[in-house]
Structure formats: structure tokens, C-alpha cells
Amino acid sequence: MTRGTLYGLGVGPGDPELITLKAHRLLTSAPVVAYPAPEHGASLARSIVADYLTGARTEIAIRMPLDPGRFPAEAVYDEAAGEIAGHLARGRDVAAICEGDPFFYGSFMYLFGRLAGRHRVEVVPGVSSLVACPAVAGAPLAARDDVLLVCPGVLEEDEMRRRLAGVEAAAIVKVGRHLGKVRRVLETLGLSGRARYVEHATMAGQTVMPLAETDAAGAPYFSMVLVHRRGEAWRR
Amino acid sequence: MTRGTLYGLGVGPGDPELITLKAHRLLTSAPVVAYPAPEHGASLARSIVADYLTGARTEIAIRMPLDPGRFPAEAVYDEAAGEIAGHLARGRDVAAICEGDPFFYGSFMYLFGRLAGRHRVEVVPGVSSLVACPAVAGAPLAARDDVLLVCPGVLEEDEMRRRLAGVEAAAIVKVGRHLGKVRRVLETLGLSGRARYVEHATMAGQTVMPLAETDAAGAPYFSMVLVHRRGEAWRR
Numbered sequence: 524m525t526r527g528t529l530y531g532l533g534v535g536p537g538d539p540e541l542i543t544l545k546a547h548r549l550l551t552s553a554p555v556v557a558y559p560a561p562e563h564g565a566s567l568a569r570s571i572v573a574d575y576l577t578g579a580r581t582e583i584a585i586r587m588p589l590d591p592g593r594f595p596a597e598a599v600y601d602e603a604a605g606e607i608a609g610h611l612a613r614g615r616d617v618a619a620i621c622e623g624d625p626f627f628y629g630s631f632m633y634l635f636g637r638l639a640g641r642h643r644v645e646v647v648p649g650v651s652s653l654v655a656c657p658a659v660a661g662a663p664l665a666a667r668d669d670v671l672l673v674c675p676g677v678l679e680e681d682e683m684r685r686r687l688a689g690v691e692a693a694a695i696v697k698v699g700r701h702l703g704k705v706r707r708v709l710e711t712l713g714l715s716g717r718a719r720y721v722e723h724a725t726m727a728g729q730t731v732m733p734l735a736e737t738d739a740a741g742a743p744y745f746s747m748v749l750v751h752r753r754g755e756a757w758r759r
Numbered sequence: 760m761t762r763g764t765l766y767g768l769g770v771g772p773g774d775p776e777l778i779t780l781k782a783h784r785l786l787t788s789a790p791v792v793a794y795p796a797p798e799h800g801a802s803l804a805r806s807i808v809a810d811y812l813t814g815a816r817t818e819i820a821i822r823m824p825l826d827p828g829r830f831p832a833e834a835v836y837d838e839a840a841g842e843i844a845g846h847l848a849r850g851r852d853v854a855a856i857c858e859g860d861p862f863f864y865g866s867f868m869y870l871f872g873r874l875a876g877r878h879r880v881e882v883v884p885g886v887s888s889l890v891a892c893p894a895v896a897g898a899p900l901a902a903r904d905d906v907l908l909v910c911p912g913v914l915e916e917d918e919m920r921r922r923l924a925g926v927e928a929a930a931i932v933k934v935g936r937h938l939g940k941v942r943r944v945l946e947t948l949g950l951s952g953r954a955r956y957v958e959h960a961t962m963a964g965q966t967v968m969p970l971a972e973t974d975a976a977g978a979p980y981f982s983m984v985l986v987h988r989r990g991e992a993w994r995r
Binding site for chain 1: 769771772774775776777778779780781783784860861862863864865868871875880882883884885886887889890891893894895897898899900901902903904905906907908909910911913914922961
């Protein structure tokens, strides 16, 4: 019996129409679909492609406890990888769906690390938030000889300031509760006036605003701050 | 008469199936399609979507002379923007197709800078080479708290070394004739053994190899070097 393939499918930033033709084809034909989910309730990744999940198929929700102390994340992925491996061994393809792109800060790497080498794995790249946020903000991310820095919001304040100093273009990803810190860092660097805040890009609730107008009290996890030293110099 | 919309359509890295459902819909319905092209011969961007360009439509090839001295690039974009504006004013939508993503080092910004504000413009994000190359190389681009640096190959050698020092993950884009320099920089930083070279990702002629095995004499313009300080530590 031919063994199945694990597909890491990037399903894009939120708008169901921003999935690729390839991911759509593989998703609608896969007998097993796996996705990350919170401990209780609906999976964001699954909700993006819900309209395409017609017909009978097996679903594997990889549920991550809010309090990882109770049930370590490693154990959750071990169990999911075992379940997926069982389907692959029985010749069933498994589509692991990922918000954005599987290899751009995605949790797919935890499945990949456990299953690649022992099973056939193919990654189907997707539209990442890194390009979706500039698209809805209406400003180029990087151009010509720009050096672009992508920096997670969780970075310690001094470290973030040091990394961002001197770059032409930057995206601070996974801003969430770090919004106040990000604002302080960019203010210190004199880049605050040129920074834009984006949340829920291409989804219901999409918000784009100057960083200075945000409420520093907090932001959703999937939010991004974009800054370009050139400002709006691309305008003619 | 309603004025038309200019769509900046990311068509992905090369595999025609890596276009989004949205870009496919807009492309197949737009009465006018514009794309970058060399002075003579076929457009790479157009070749990606050639199978979708059935039916009668107006095509605008934005031809860039090899020797920009003869006919400045600015003048080429001025003329193309004028032609596009004419269609928009007559109520025709124009799909400007872009390899990868329009705002990730794309030439679309030159049209955008000339037409945004005066015309309705919508950018449809696409799968960029930044995520397509890691997908075919089979290794995560960035994860967890990684800082990711995207650096054009054209950077001066000392500057490139300075920028790359200390980062966890990096992508050197538009490597082309700068391959020898990129190799020297990564060797100096002790990252050479962990770097992979990718050319023509998802296209015919796709090549993935360790950087150390490349022929430093040259590489195509659309080539990338990926490096991660962690190496293969994501493997378990």
C-alpha cells in the first residue's frame, strides 16, 4: 500500500479567497484534515477554509491548552503527530492547514520536525501576513535595496530597539500585549510617525491605523506594526 | 461612467497553481492586463498566468530596456501609468500582474506610486519567494522568537556582514551576480555550512543545494540564499 503524504497547507491570512489553487485542490481532496485550535472553541485556521470542507472527512483538531503547564505543548504535538502518522501509514493523505504560510512563524514546524524524514511531507506556501498587512495598509513593504527586518513583538525592549536601529523597513509581528513596548521603541527611534498598525488583515474586523492612534492597552495576537524609514516617498 | 480599478495582483513564485483564488478571479475577468517584460521576448510574470489569459483582452507589456541609459526606467513607468490611467478613466479594470507579491520588492510600486490616490487601487497579496523558497528547501524560515532579516544581494560586502551578524534567520534575495560575495560574507560569519541556495523555486529548473556547493561564478537574478543559525534544530 502506498503511504500517504502530509501536506502543510498555507491557507493565507484570513480571506478564504486568498488561498492558492493548489491548497484548495489538496484541501478538497484530502481524506484527513488537521488544524491548530484553542483548548475550547473554534479553530481560526479551520474557519478560513470552512466553506471548502464539504463532504465526509476525518478532522484532527490539535488543541493547545491555555495553560500549557497542565498539559505540555510538546505532548500535544507528540500525540497529534502520532495520530497523523497512523493515517499516513494507512495510505491516507493528511492536509495540515496553517494560517498564512506554514514556515513563517507557523506551528506547522512542530509537526514537520516530528514527521519529516520518516514520512513524505510537502509544504505548499501561502500568502503570509507579512505581505497581507502591507496590501491592506496600502504601502509597499520593501523595495529596491531595502533591508527588511521582521521582529516578533515579544523581544525584550532594549534588544528590539537595537535590532530596529538603522533598518529601512520593518515588520513587528505578533504584537498583541506588546503594543505599548513597540510604540515606545519606535518613538525612541524617531520612527513612530511613520508606523502603521494592522489587525485582522483581510478578515472581518480588519483595522488599519497610524500607530500613534492605537490604544496601547492591548491588541490581538495577530496584529502587526509596519514601518518604513522612507515614509511615503514612493508617492509621486 | 464608473471608473475602473487598478488591481496589483500577486501571481506567486512561478507554479501557476500558486496563484490565489482571488487573483485568478480578477485576472480572468479583467479586460486589461499589464505586466513587466524585458526589452525583447517573453514576460516571466505573464508566463506564470498564460493558461488563464483566455479570451480577448487588451495587454500592456511594460518593457524595460536592458540599457536604462537609452530610455530611462522612469519614462517607461510614466508611459505605462498613462496608458493604464486611460483605461481606468474609461471604466475598465486593469490587472497589473506581479511575480510573487506586489509589495515585496516588486516593480508594482512604481505604478502604485504614480496611480494611487488618483485612481482606485487594490493590492491582492500573493505567495512571495520569501516563503516559496523555504517550502521547496524543506526548512522553516522563521519560528518562535526569531528575528528574520531580508537582505538584497546588492548590499556592499561590509554592510551585508554588519547587517547579518547576530540574526537568527536570514534570506538574501536577488542574489544573482552577488553569489560570490554572499558566500564570503556567510563564511566570515561562520554561517556558511547552514546556508541553502534556491533558484527558480516552484518553476521548471528549480534547484536547491547547500550554498557551499554552488558555483560562485553566477546565479540567476531570482535566486535566494536562506540561512538559519539554529541549523536543523527543528528536527526531532
